[in-house]
Structures are given as structure tokens and as C-alpha cells.
Amino acid sequence: xxxxxxxxxxxxxxxxxxxxxxxxxxxxxxxxxxxxxxxxxxxxxxxxxxxxxxxxxxxxxxxxxxxxxxxxxxxxxxxxxxxxxxxxxxxxxxxxxxxxxxxxxxxxxxxxxxxxxxxxxxxxxxxxxxxxxxxxxxxxxxxxxxxxxxxxxxxxxxxxxxxxxxxxxxxxxxxxxxxxxxxxxxxxxxxxxxxxxxxxxxxxxxxxxxxxxxxxxxxxxxxxxxxxxxxxxxxxxxxxxxxxxxxxxxxxxxxxxxxxxxxxxxxxxxxxxxxxxxxxx
Numbered sequence: 473x474x475x476x477x478x479x480x481x482x483x484x485x486x487x488x489x490x491x492x493x494x495x496x497x498x499x500x501x502x503x504x505x506x507x508x509x510x511x512x513x514x515x516x517x518x519x520x521x522x523x524x525x526x527x528x529x530x531x532x533x534x535x536x537x538x539x540x541x542x543x544x545x546x547x548x549x550x551x552x553x554x555x556x557x558x559x560x561x562x563x564x565x566x567x568x569x570x571x572x573x574x575x576x577x578x579x580x581x582x583x584x585x586x587x588x589x590x591x592x593x594x595x596x597x598x599x600x601x602x603x604x605x606x607x608x609x610x611x612x613x614x615x616x617x618x619x620x621x622x623x624x625x626x627x628x629x630x631x632x633x634x635x636x637x638x639x640x641x642x643x644x645x646x647x648x649x650x651x652x653x654x655x656x657x658x659x660x661x662x663x664x665x666x667x668x669x670x671x672x673x674x675x676x677x678x679x680x681x682x683x684x685x686x687x688x689x690x691x692x693x694x695x696x697x698x699x700x701x702x703x704x705x706x707x708x709x710x711x712x713x714x715x716x717x718x719x720x721x722x723x724x725x726x727x728x729x730x731x732x733x734x735x736x737x738x739x740x741x742x743x744x745x746x747x748x749x750x751x752x753x
Contacts, residue, residue: 641747648665
């Protein structure tokens with residue numbers, strides 16, 4: 473069995489390739505710049521060059537491939553077209569499984585971040601090959617950039633109210649993806665993947681436990697939180713996206729308790745406090 477992972481130089485894709493190697497599979501790491509994954513080549517991965525905008529290169533990358541993981545791209549505004557290119561190349565290659573990293577609760581998720589995932593999933597609905605959707609909740613690593621300010625000020629700011637995030641470590645999601653890619657019975661499945669749901673007050677407590685410093689959660693109105701992020705150097709458009717995501721959390725969009733991630737991993741996902749503690753070590 474030959475498994476290809478796109479976006480393999482990114483944070484998630486790289487971890488999926490490493491997880492596949494641990495499973496005894498020689499993965500095909502599909503990247504725009506092979507120089508960025510020389511370490512993966514040294515570990516035994518096969519490197520093939522292709523970007524999401526290059527159908528001919530994608531065709532070459534998927535030659536002889538049985539299963540593909542499309543790690544969603546990061547070029548906002550272009551992602552549906554790019555993802556469609558990857559799917560069409562996989563269809564032309566006749567793959568037996570096409571996996572896609574999406575976002576939870578796509579049918580009712582109104583986050584800005586969900587829009588292109590929804591568009592991509594609509595394309596996947598018409599795919600001619602078996603598809604599995606890996607709807608990943610937040611990575612606990614999403615909060616690492618805010619650890620130092622929260623510890624220094626003693627306050628974690630947000631606009632999520634009492635809404636909960638069922639996060640897990642990025643490595644957990646990568647391991648789950650590797651399990652899907654190397655085992656059978658996943659075609660047609662929609663996995664809502666998340667760990668233990670935590671409110672932001674719980675995240676503040678986890679930061680306190682990891683750092684040994686008292687941290688509390690301060691909830692702000694969405695507009696005020698976006699303004700505060702912008703005032704602290706976050707680009708204004710991205711600040712709006714982050715505040716909008718918190719508003720979705722407040723509505724329960726990321727409060728996932730399906731147990732799908734636990735079943736795929738065969739264990740409990742990594743707690744937030746462990747991710748924070750490792751980052752602070």
C-alpha cells in the first residue's frame with residue numbers, strides 16, 4: 473500500500489508522515505519545496521514535488537498511490553479550487569481512499585474559518601473515489617502563542633464565554649490520520665475529532681498548572697477582543713477571524729464529544745496541560 477500526504481512540510485503533514493513511518497509504511501510526502509523535508513527523506517519518506525495549483529505535478533505525485541491525505545491548504549480565498557485540483561488528481565490516479573482534514577460541525581459551523589471547508593466538502597460530495605472527512609477540532613498548540621502574555625499578566629483573554637473546545641495535540645490528530653490511512657473501513661465516514669472539552673476558564677487553569685503562576689479567564693465582547701488583538705500586533709483581518717472563532721466556540725461549535733478521536737487512537741487524547749507544560753519546559 474502506498475500512502476501520499478500533501479502539505480507534508482507543514483506542521484500537521486510532517487507529523488502524519490512521521491506517524492506513517494512508525495506504522496511501518498513508506499509514505500509519499502508531497503511538497504512544493506523538497507528542500508524543506510530533507511529530514512523526512514532521511515527517515516525514509518519518498519519525496520515528490522507538487523503544489524495545489526499544479527494539476528500536472530499532482531498527477532505525477534499520485535502515480536501508483538493507493539491512498540491520499542489532503543491536508544487543507546493555507547492560502548485563504550484559493551483553497552476550494554486548490555483542494556479540487558488535489559481531488560481530481562487523486563480521482564485520475566484511481567486511489568482507493570481520499571482523506572481530507574476539515575473542521576467540526578460543518579453543517580452548522582458559521583465560522584469564517586469554516587467557509588472554504590464547507591465549499592471543499594461540497595466538492596467531496598461528488599467525488600468518484602471513497603472519501604473520509606477528518607473534522608479536526610482545535611489543536612492545543614493554537615494557544616501556545618498566548619501562553620507568555622497570559623502568564624505575565626495573569627489573565628487569558630477571549631470571547632468564548634462558557635463555550636468549550638474539545639482540543640487535542642497536533643500529534644494526536646496526525647496519529648489518528650495515520651490510523652485511517654493504514655487501516656480499512658473508513659470510506660464514507662465523517663469523523664468529528666476532539667479531545668476533552670474545556671471552557672476557557674479551564675484553559676486558564678491549565679496554564680496556571682503548567683506554569684505555576686495564577687491565570688484567570690477574562691471574557692470580552694467579540695468586537696472588543698478583536699480590537700485588543702489588533703492593538704497587540706495581530707493583523708486586523710486575522711484578529712477578526714480569531715474573534716469570530718471564539719464566537720463560534722461560545723455557540724458550542726467546537727464542543728465535540730463523539731469519542732471518534734479516542735477510538736482511532738485507542739487511548740485518551742493528550743490533555744491541554746501536558747501540551748502547555750511541554751511548551752514551557
